[in-house]
Amino acid sequence: MPDSGAPSSSDRLDSWKEIAQYLRRDVRTVQRWEETAGLPVHRRVQNGQKRGPVFAFRSELDAWFRSSTQAAAVGSRAAAQRPWFQRPWLVAGLAMGVLGAGLTGWLVWPREALRLPPKVTQLTDYPGVEQNPAFSPDGKQLAFSWNGKEQSNFDIYVRLVEGGAPVRLTSHPALDIAPVWSPDGSKLAFVRNSRTSPVSEVMVMPALGGAEKRVAASIRLSDFGLSGPALAWTADGQGLIIHRTGPSSDQISLALASLDNQEPRPLLTPPPDSAGDCCPALAPDGRTLVFLRATREGAWQAHVVPLSEDGKPLGEPRRLTSEPSGVLRPMWAACGRQLLYLSSYQGRWVLWRLLSDGAGRPAPVESIVPAGIDWAASPDGVRLAYSNSASHSEIWRVALGSGSEATRIISSSGARNFNPQYSPDGQKVAYMSIRPPDAGIWVADSEGNNPIRVASATGVFAAPARWAPDGSKLVFECVVEGNEDICAVSATGGQFHQLTHHPAQDLAPSWSRDGKWIYFTSNRAGAFQIWKMPASGNEAEAVRLSDQEGFGAVESADGKMIFFAGQRRTGRLLKMPVAGGSVETVGSIRLLGRSHNFAVANDGIIYISSSNPEQWFEIWKYNFSDGRAVKLARFEKRLASGLSVSPDGRQLLFPAYEEQFGDIYLVENFN
Incomplete structure (x- = not known):
């Protein structure tokens, strides 16, 4: 605190909200700190009693936090409330919000001076998108995924860090991504994503090129809103840690797959109240595994567990991080002495460093790079790509x-503008928009003019916001205190209203045609299934409509049927009566991409089809009258997420990617 005088008025914070923002915590946490840890908060005197609004001084809060006893009481670094990274589209969008920040500093923890300042150089400047960099064990080569000069398909490439042309290793029509070097540098493992299958294939090939070998099938991380790492080699180079379905069908877990094509065996068992385990990274000595585990509150936190020589866990995992916002992409650095990870701070992704033994507090890597979600550290920790x-x-x-x-x-x-939805009268359009550093729900007129933001991104927006039949409200996914729920907001903006409060994940809501019910997807009974509840918000009356797994129900125009996806991605379209009954498939429709990539018209279903969705897609219509499907249009574009047909059935809204770019940069003297 200053030595003379009282704190100035400019030093003052005048509400719980401002205090929480300054300390980078939620309001409930700082209120608890006042009660249990002596946080210096003042109250204005009203009628002779201290019952008025609260206020605090930054200088006093700083002094309180510097106190070693108080710092120990509150634990690790404060961070923003859990934001947006449960869905891959939003992770990628918000990561780019950091690009404008520039390269303004270097690592500042520990406090000793660095021998050399970091140096940033551009490694690749090829046409299209280069992504997923991975250093070889000796740090001299870099593997990555590139969609090629024609920007038609992602394949695996390798090049020398010091320069030279890239060498193409794969040419399969599927998308080859996320390469990882074996410990001896002789092989590369990578993930192959088919355009028509909801699962990934784990592949291995020589690092110099040659025959590929399929090792196992793996869950797609993007289905859980996760970014990686997707794979990790075992220390002996004879196996890979991959992702599989957990004990519960809606959980993700880690499994050990051997190169001899044996059935993968479970590596860890996530707690029953967790979404699972993911994103493994093995220490350079091969004996310690870091991974992410979803907590009961829904945030993914870094955990470590020692492994035996044959890759079996020795004891229970130990939690390393306690970020309310969760963490992304754990990586080892400095020959295993440090852990790096990403966490959201003030609307942007920040790279943090933590000693691998968990001692001390995490510290930021201050704006060395535009820390998006796609990065890798060299084994010695000196370079970052x-x-x-x-x-x-x-x-x-x-x-x-x-x-x-x-x-x-x-x-x-x-x-990134996507998930458009016509209003019931066709005069307005609601849509999602990611405008770094945040995201939100917007409403414009039917020509796209006069847009207004009606809800800011306090949570996850993956499915479209759906209109009430009278056009007065929108219902959408929200995250409240770390939990995914259903919320509603006026179509003109204002405070949103939380409709569900269940600890399960409640997703993809939509209104019934008569406005009396809200359909939604929930895993409150185990698997993700279709539920409905009164639109009034009486959650106690929520009922499950079917035991069938399903996502994103939408009611037919006559109010007699609901249509929904059988899988979260690339699945069959299903239907059932609104009053309950048997579930049937709708023709031979196979939804492309996310489960809400269809639109229900008065006389049929509009959907998308493509054998190469990175380059083109076709619009098809399934007619209720004769059960036949006809092609309506074709576009040489890459579809984004969401479709909407106008109330008169004459117009269709769709989002498409207009520009993609991505180059790989190298940061030297990183550590």
Whole structure:
């Protein structure tokens, strides 16, 4: 605190909200600190009693936090409340918010001076997108994924860090991503994602090129809103740690797959109240595994567990981080002495460093790079490679069956606009927009003009916001105190209203045509299934409609049927009566991409089909009258997420990516 005088008025924070923002915690936490740890908060005197509004001084809070006794009481670094990284589209968008910050500093912890300042150079400047950098064990080579000069398909490439042309190792029509070097540098493992399958294949090949070998099938991390690492080698180079379904069908878990094609065996068992374990990284000595485990509150935290020589866990995992916002992409550095990870801070991703034994507090790597989610540290920790890959999407309108060209109606420089939804009268459009450093729900007129933000991103927006039948409200996914729930907000903006409070994940809501019910997807009974509840918000009356797994129910125009996806991604379209009954498939429709990539019209279903969705897609319509599907249009674009048909069935809104880029940069003298 200053030596003379009282704190100035400019030093004052005048509400719990301002105090919480300054300390980078939520309001409940700082209120608890006042009660249990002596946080210096003042109250104005009203009628002779201290019952008025609270206020605090920054200088007093700083002094309190510097106190060793108080710092021990509150634990590790404060951080922002859990934000947006449960969905991959939002992770990628918000990561780019840091790009504008520039390269302004270097590692400042520990306090000793660095021998050399960091040096940033561009490694790749090829056409298209280069991503997923991975250093070889000796740090001299870099493997990465690139969609090639024609930008048509992602394959695995290798190049020397010091220079030279890239060598292409794969040429499969599927998407080959996320390469990882074996401990001796002789092999590369990578993930192969088919365009038509919801699962990934784990592949291995010689690092110099040659025959590929399929090792196992793996869950796609993007289905759980996770970014990686996707794979980790065992110390002996004879196995890989991969992702599989956990004890519960909606859990993700880690499994050990051997190169001899034996059935993968479970490595760890996540707690029953957790979404699971993911994102493994093995220490250079091969005897310690760091991974992420979802806590009961929903945030993913870094854990470590020692391993035996044959890769079996020795004891229970130990939790390393306690970030309210959770963490991403744990990585080893400095020959295993340090752990690096990402966590959200003030709307941007920040790289943090922690001693691998858990001693001390995490410390930021201060703006060395635009710390997106796609990066790797060299084994010695001296170099860091990252990709600045990003894209933006715009919303288009096309007249169905007319053969006319599509018209762009919503476009924002540097933003990702997606999940459009016509209002019931067709006069307005609601849509999601990621505009770094945040995201939100916007409403514009049907031409895309006069947009207003009606809800800011305090949580996860993955499924579209859906209109009430009278057009007065929108219902959407929200995250409240770390839990995914259903919320509603006025179509003109204002305070949103939380409708569900269950500790399970409640997702993808939509209104019934009569406005009396809200359908939603929930795993409150185990697997993700279709539920409904009164639109009034009486959650006690929520009922499960079917034992069938399902996502994103939408009611038919006549109010007699609901249509929903059988899987979170790339699955069959299903239907059932609103009053309950048997579940049936809808023709031979196979949804492309996310489970909400379909639209229910008065006389049919509009959906997307493509054998190469990175390059083009077709719009198809399934007619209720004769059960036949007809092609309506084709576009040489990459589809984003969400479709919406106008109330008269004549117009379709769809989002498409307009620009993708991504180069790989090298930071030398990183540590």
